[in-house]
Amino acid sequence: MKITFCGAAGTVTGSSHLVEANGLRVLLDCGLFQGSREIDERNRSPFPFDPASLDFVLLSHAHLDHAGLLPRLVHDGFTGRILCTPPTAAIAKLMLADSAHLQVEEAAYRTRKAKRRGEAGTPPLYDMDDVLRTADLFQPIPGYGDLVDLGKGLSCVFHDAGHILGSACIELRTSNGRLLFSGDLGNRHQPIVRDPSTPPHVDVVLVESTYGDRVHRSIEDSIAELRDAIHDVIPGGGNVLVPSFALERAQEVLYELFLLWTRHDLPQCRIYLDSPLATSTTRVFERFPDYFDDEGRKVFSQRPNPFDFPLLHYAQTTDESKQINAQPGGNVIIAGSGMCTGGRILHHLRYNLWNAAAGVVFVGYQAVGTLGRNLVEGTKSVHLFGEEVAVRAKVWTVNGFSSHADQPILMDWIGKAKPRDLFLVHGESASQKALQSKIQSDLGIVPRIPAWKETVTV
Numbered sequence: 001m002k003i004t005f006c007g008a009a010g011t012v013t014g015s016s017h018l019v020e021a022n023g024l025r026v027l028l029d030c031g032l033f034q035g036s037r038e039i040d041e042r043n044r045s046p047f048p049f050d051p052a053s054l055d056f057v058l059l060s061h062a063h064l065d066h067a068g069l070l071p072r073l074v075h076d077g078f079t080g081r082i083l084c085t086p087p088t089a090a091i092a093k094l095m096l097a098d099s100a101h102l103q104v105e106e107a108a109y110r111t112r113k114a115k116r117r118g119e120a121g122t123p124p125l126y127d128m129d130d131v132l133r134t135a136d137l138f139q140p141i142p143g144y145g146d147l148v149d150l151g152k153g154l155s156c157v158f159h160d161a162g163h164i165l166g167s168a169c170i171e172l173r174t175s176n177g178r179l180l181f182s183g184d185l186g187n188r189h190q191p192i193v194r195d196p197s198t199p200p201h202v203d204v205v206l207v208e209s210t211y212g213d214r215v216h217r218s219i220e221d222s223i224a225e226l227r228d229a230i231h232d233v234i235p236g237g238g239n240v241l242v243p244s245f246a247l248e249r250a251q252e253v254l255y256e257l258f259l260l261w262t263r264h265d266l267p268q269c270r271i272y273l274d275s276p277l278a279t280s281t282t283r284v285f286e287r288f289p290d291y292f293d294d295e296g297r298k299v300f301s302q303r304p305n306p307f308d309f310p311l312l313h314y315a316q317t318t319d320e321s322k323q324i325n326a327q328p329g330g331n332v333i334i335a336g337s338g339m340c341t342g343g344r345i346l347h348h349l350r351y352n353l354w355n356a357a358a359g360v361v362f363v364g365y366q367a368v369g370t371l372g373r374n375l376v377e378g379t380k381s382v383h384l385f386g387e388e389v390a391v392r393a394k395v396w397t398v399n400g401f402s403s404h405a406d407q408p409i410l411m412d413w414i415g416k417a418k419p420r421d422l423f424l425v426h427g428e429s430a431s432q433k434a435l436q437s438k439i440q441s442d443l444g445i446v447p448r449i450p451a452w453k454e455t456v457t458v
């Protein structure tokens with residue numbers, strides 16, 4: 001079995017690994033590189049293989065850093081099938097369409113600027129045509145635990161990763177042994193999704209290491225912090241802004257707000273989901289209750305439920321979004337983007353940040369250099385739409401909503417898979433090194449940290 005690490009090797013984004021076994025070429029994930037300009041440039045560098053020569057893509061889940069380069073793969077000649085769970089297929093199509101829209105917009109903006117300098121513009125990484133061709137290649141597998149025959153004696157099984165709806169760890173069974181790719185491994189006790197399933201015992205493991213050096217705070221503490229922030233702000237007449245990712249986090253926040261409402265533990269307020277992508281994703285969640293955990297299935301089997309209760313309003317159009325700020329305060333506004341790098345959250349920040357009665361609650365990771373990170377770090381003013389806006393609103397950082405496994409969960413999972421060969425992927429250097437030495441001392445396995453485009457034979 002030969003493995004080439006085509007992305008998420010020494011970084012957290014661009015997840016993609018080529019496995020060659022039994023005469024077949026299978027790509028695990030085809031993710032977008034995201035982050036600094038230097039990292040972004042990798043999205044345009046040639047694939048370290050011929051896309052036309054691939055037989056399958058096995059997709060772990062719908063996040064763009066795992067699926068976001070698929071349209072380019074198709075544009076460059078891939079015509080095989082993309083296997084994934086049914087919710088992943090449905091959500092990935094939405095995410096890719098949204099991504100194509102942003103790619104085209106950004107390329108048009110850059111081209112306008114380049115032309116003014118007398119230079120040629122750059123084409124988008126991919127467009128909606130590429131996404132439609134990609135969507136035709138999706139082939140949902142029957143479900144978790146089912147053996148899927150890939151031909152030539154190769155087969156695969158998708159196991160529940162417990163990360164986001166439909167997420168999977170992918171097991172490849174070859175004539176030379178078994179390989180398990182973690183995809184992104186979930187946290188325990190997350191709302192809606194199940195806990196990560198127990199991994200099978202295998203020969204080779206590729207495991208993510210995003211939080212390989214950390215232990216998460218409990219979700220209960222985070223729900224209490226979210227509740228306290230709302231109780232602090234709403235009675236004073238301010239708005240609570242919740243910058244959120246459209247996929248999974250927005251649905252989890254709605255779920256927790258609904259439970260607080262059923263316990264009569266929310267002040268009188270209006271809750272807005274102000275993100276068309278989050279709303280479409282929410283509609284997909286409603287189609288797949290079988291993928292929820294026991295509590296989630298019970299909560300969603302009745303009405304009202306987290307996606308349909310009297311306080312909740314969906315703002316679809318730009319006008320509906322603007323109208324929210326024309327009202328008096330007392331609104332909880334969930335909007336993207338999660339790190340305040342774009343999207344409708346920006347105009348809500350402009351309307352509310354200067355107001356000491358307002359609040360901003362961060363429920364997700366804020367990368368260095370983003371507006372979200374600056375607010376978390378206590379900046380006193382920000383630039384929005386060419387204006388300087390003072391930051392007087394209160395800012396809360398709620399850390400326990402993580403969708404990623406922390407060190408104890410990763411250790412437990414690796415200990416159960418008990419591989420002969422272990423590769424740490426999808427992590428920054430510090431967390432990978434911490435996890436590497438912990439594994440070596442506690443489990444007696446020596447994990448390797450592969451470099452980008454490195455090939456190994458196992």
Ligand SMILES: [Zn+2]
Pocket residue numbers: 061063066163184
């Ligand atoms: Zn993910």
